[in-house]
Amino acid sequence: MLSxxxxxxRGGERLPIPSQGEVESRLLMFEVVAVTCLQExxxxxxxxxxxRLRRKLLRNLKExxxxxxxxxxxxxxAKEFALQxxxxxxxxAEDKGRTGSQDPQQGH
Numbered sequence: 001m002l003s004x005x006x007x008x009x010r011g012g013e014r015l016p017i018p019s020q021g022e023v024e025s026r027l028l029m030f031e032v033v034a035v036t037c038l039q040e041x042x043x044x045x046x047x048x049x050x051x052r053l054r055r056k057l058l059r060n061l062k063e064x065x066x067x068x069x070x071x072x073x074x075x076x077x078a079k080e081f082a083l084q085x086x087x088x089x090x091x092x093a094e095d096k097g098r099t100g101s102q103d104p105q106q107g108h
Contacts (some may be wrong), residue, residue, distance in 0.1 A: 031085060038089030043096060050090055057082055 018026075042049065061082055065075045 034085050035089045035092070038086065039093045039096070042090055042093035050086075054083065054086060057086060 061079055
C-alpha cells in the first residue's frame, strides 16, 4: 500500500519489501503526474521548449543514474522511458491544441 508516512520514517521501518502492486501504482502515479504537468506546460509555452526539455531531461537523468551504478541496458531503458513520457505529453498537448478540446473531468 502506498504510504508517504512510511517513506518519511528512518531506518528499517522505512524499508519493507513493496508488493508488485505498490511498485506498479507508484510508477503509474509518477507517469500520470509527469504527463499531466508536461501537457499543461507545453500547451502554454514556446516551440523551442521541447528541445530544451529533452536536453535537460537527458542530462538530469544521467546525473541521477550515475550514483545508482545502473548497467548500460537499465540506463538506456530509463532514458527511453523518459523520452516516451515526454513524447506522449507533447503529442497530447498538440492534439488538445489542434482540437481545442478540454478534459470532460475539468470543472467538477
